[in-house]
Amino acid sequence: xWIAVATIAGIALIAGLGLSxxxxxxxxxxxxxxxxxxxxxxxxxxxQCGYLGCRPYAAAIVHxxxxxxxxxxxGEDTVxxxxxxxxxxxxxxxxxxxxxMKHSIAFIDESLCIGCTHCRDVCPVDAIIGAHQFMHTxxxxxxxxxxxxxxxxxxxxxxxxxAA
Amino acid sequence: xxxxxxxxxxxxxxxxxxxxKDESTAQVIQHVPIPSQLILPLAQHAGEPAHPIVSIGERxxxxxxxxxxxxxxxxxxxxxxxxxxxxxxxxxxxRRLGExxxxxxxxxxxxxxxxxxSEPIVPFEKLGPDTLFxxxxxxxxxxxxxxxxxxxxxxxxxxxxxxxxLVLNGVECExxxxxxxxxxxxxxxxxxxxAQILLHALRLDHCFIAVESDKPEAIHALADxxxxxxxxxxxxxxxxxxxxxxxxxxxxxxxxxxxxxxGGLPTDVGCLVQNVGTAAAVYDWICSGExxxxxVTTVTGDGVVAPMNVVSRIGTTVADVVNFIGGYSExxxxxxxxxxxxxxxxxTDRVPLVKATNCILVLSDTPPIGAERPCIRxxxxxxxxxxxxxxxxxxxxxxxxxEAKLRSYGLTDCIECGCCDLVCPSHIPLTADFRSxxxxxxxxxxxxxxxxxxxxxxxxxTVRLERExxxxxxxxxxxxxxxxxxxxxxxEEILERSGKPSGPDKDE
Numbered sequence: 177x178w179i180a181v182a183t184i185a186g187i188a189l190i191a192g193l194g195l196s197x198x199x200x201x202x203x204x205x206x207x208x209x210x211x212x213x214x215x216x217x218x219x220x221x222x223x224q225c226g227y228l229g230c231r232p233y234a235a236a237i238v239h240x241x242x243x244x245x246x247x248x249x250x251g252e253d254t255v256x257x258x259x260x261x262x263x264x265x266x267x268x269x270x271x272x273x274x275x276x277m278k279h280s281i282a283f284i285d286e287s288l289c290i291g292c293t294h295c296r297d298v299c300p301v302d303a304i305i306g307a308h309q310f311m312h313t314x315x316x317x318x319x320x321x322x323x324x325x326x327x328x329x330x331x332x333x334x335x336x337x338x339a340a
Numbered sequence: 341x342x343x344x345x346x347x348x349x350x351x352x353x354x355x356x357x358x359x360x361k362d363e364s365t366a367q368v369i370q371h372v373p374i375p376s377q378l379i380l381p382l383a384q385h386a387g388e389p390a391h392p393i394v395s396i397g398e399r400x401x402x403x404x405x406x407x408x409x410x411x412x413x414x415x416x417x418x419x420x421x422x423x424x425x426x427x428x429x430x431x432x433x434x435r436r437l438g439e440x441x442x443x444x445x446x447x448x449x450x451x452x453x454x455x456x457x458s459e460p461i462v463p464f465e466k467l468g469p470d471t472l473f474x475x476x477x478x479x480x481x482x483x484x485x486x487x488x489x490x491x492x493x494x495x496x497x498x499x500x501x502x503x504x505x506l507v508l509n510g511v512e513c514e515x516x517x518x519x520x521x522x523x524x525x526x527x528x529x530x531x532x533x534x535a536q537i538l539l540h541a542l543r544l545d546h547c548f549i550a551v552e553s554d555k556p557e558a559i560h561a562l563a564d565x566x567x568x569x570x571x572x573x574x575x576x577x578x579x580x581x582x583x584x585x586x587x588x589x590x591x592x593x594x595x596x597x598x599x600x601x602x603g604g605l606p607t608d609v610g611c612l613v614q615n616v617g618t619a620a621a622v623y624d625w626i627c628s629g630e631x632x633x634x635x636v637t638t639v640t641g642d643g644v645v646a647p648m649n650v651v652s653r654i655g656t657t658v659a660d661v662v663n664f665i666g667g668y669s670e671x672x673x674x675x676x677x678x679x680x681x682x683x684x685x686x687x688t689d690r691v692p693l694v695k696a697t698n699c700i701l702v703l704s705d706t707p708p709i710g711a712e713r714p715c716i717r718x719x720x721x722x723x724x725x726x727x728x729x730x731x732x733x734x735x736x737x738x739x740x741x742x743e744a745k746l747r748s749y750g751l752t753d754c755i756e757c758g759c760c761d762l763v764c765p766s767h768i769p770l771t772a773d774f775r776s777x778x779x780x781x782x783x784x785x786x787x788x789x790x791x792x793x794x795x796x797x798x799x800x801x802t803v804r805l806e807r808e809x810x811x812x813x814x815x816x817x818x819x820x821x822x823x824x825x826x827x828x829x830x831x832e833e834i835l836e837r838s839g840k841p842s843g844p845d846k847d848e
Contacts, residue, residue: 300798318793
């Protein structure tokens with residue numbers, strides 16, 4: 177009987193040592209987790225969370241323990257899903273959304289556009305086409321409604337409209 | 341000669357609906373006179389709407405092309421009679437989505453002058469498949485069974501598959517509707533020759549014409565026509581009268597004993613299904629040069645004085661058609677375009693009759709069906725479902741908006757036949773719930789695709805910005821490197837060349 181106890185205890189000891197070594201020394205596969213977190217985010221790339229886009233925010237959640245309640249377009253649903261994935265507590269949204277971005281699209285008023293390219297340069301998904309001194313336009317199929325193009329426009333010619 | 345009833349596949353569930361067709365089949369098909377105004381919607385088919393090629397004020401002739409096919413899947417629209425285009429505007433129509441649609445309005449002159457054909461009529465045996473497909477496309481012919489998918493596209497897509505049978509669908513399983521029945525009785529020859537044209541175009545050697553057992557006159561008429569043409573490739577198959585045996589996949593299952601796979605088409609089991617009306621339309625176009633400008637429609641229900649089948653020009657308003665047959669009866673309360681199970685009720689009879697309109701149903705007040713009560717999980721709905729789904733289960737998931745479960749329980753296979761609604765003892769509008777759940781599922785899928793695309797574009801942009809920054813840094817480094825190599829002397833040289841003395845000018 178003692179032999180059996182010793183064998184089992186020995187196996188447990190070896191396995192435990194192996195596991196603790198692996199968890200300390202082997203590099204964690206964080207990229208996979210970042211991709212998973214990124215997959216739960218709404219991909220509006222609106223930067224309202226304070227990071228440059230959805231993937232940077234996902235990386236911050238995984239690496240820097242950033243709070244999971246910074247994404248207004250994702251809403252409570254996203255907070256819940258993130259909490260479920262990461263084993264964290266569900267918290268209320270830090271700041272409420274101004275609009276439901278997923279269903280709006282930016283439109284450029286052609287009569288006002290002066291062709292300054294400022295909006296083109298900030299668009300996180302390259303959905304604005306234009307050159308200096310030429311009228312710009314927005315690719316409606318690609319626009320995420322992130323509103324990032326609104327502040328840089330010097331003539332306020334961009335408006336958000338319902339996508340429907 | 342009678343058609344064989346053996347060798348049929350089986351259909352799960354289904355219902356025996358009251359037939360209610362005798363009134364409308366009591367007399368021969370009547371011709372509705374040309375109305376004073378024709379309203380021709382640009383979107384009478386599945387796919388992209390046609391785009392108008394006539395302008396307001398232009399005189400058009402019967403059979404003239406007035407809107408051309410636009411996009412990959414589309415069908416042209418022809419003027420149904422001669423007259424003047426007076427407007428191209430929004431008009432109420434009967435559709436699942438939306439109430440108004442752009443229409444071409446023609447004021448008829450009554451002369452009914454036909455346009456001269458651009459090509460002479462040649463026997464169809466002398467035409468190759470590609471020529472026939474092109475001709476069918478120009479004829480504006482679409483599936484007249486209800487889905488109105490452009491026939492030419494269906495034929496062309498089918499040729500890429502391994503085909504065995506052509507199945508002509510003469511099954512009208514819904515109550516009240518009898519337009520295909522009357523068409524087969526009176527124009528059996530057109531249907532048979534239409535089948536021959538389709539067989540020739542598809543290079544097939546086998547065709548079934550599926551007809552329900554409650555249509556003996558139609559079966560006789562078809563059999564007579566077949567004896568006359570002596571074509572052994574075509575056979576009539578009599579199938580049991582059970583709703584919804586006339587749905588495309590269900591006809592294939594009954595006739596060939598092969599089940600169409602989930603998400604697949606009848607061509608996956610070697611069948612191409614066309615409505616008998618479509619075959620007759622193909623005959624009219626190829627053999628007499630008349631494009632799809634008229635169709636047989638059943639006008640029936642206890643809300644009209646004299647139910648009957650009529651041939652009317654596409655674009656005639658429902659009001660004109662009902663007036664022709666004697667008007668509404670006093671009890672008329674609701675107007676439905678299509679059958680009682682799958683039709684759509686409309687609020688005005690200004691809607692035009694389109695290529696898809698197989699039935700105009702006017703009903704008196706229907707007895708209230710009772711209030712919706714909670715599901716008691718009796719399972720009656722699963723018993724009658726013709727595609728073997730579990731409606732009570734789907735109902736839970738539709739309420740919970742559980743997309744993954746809805747998908748795995750096969751919501752996308754639902755053919756929206758409405759059998760589960762009829763048998764539900766709690767009067768739950770299951771079909772309507774499923775329809776909106778399907779819509780929601782499609783929206784979610786669209787949203788997902790958009791997010792995926794935005795993610796991809798954001799990532800490529802990030803990579804591009806990094807690359808540009810790196811390039812700039814490298815170029816700057818290179819320039820600094822060059823200047824360092826040239827030494828301070830180079831700077832002096834440049835200044836000399838520009839005509840300024842070297843060193844700062846201290847005099848000023």
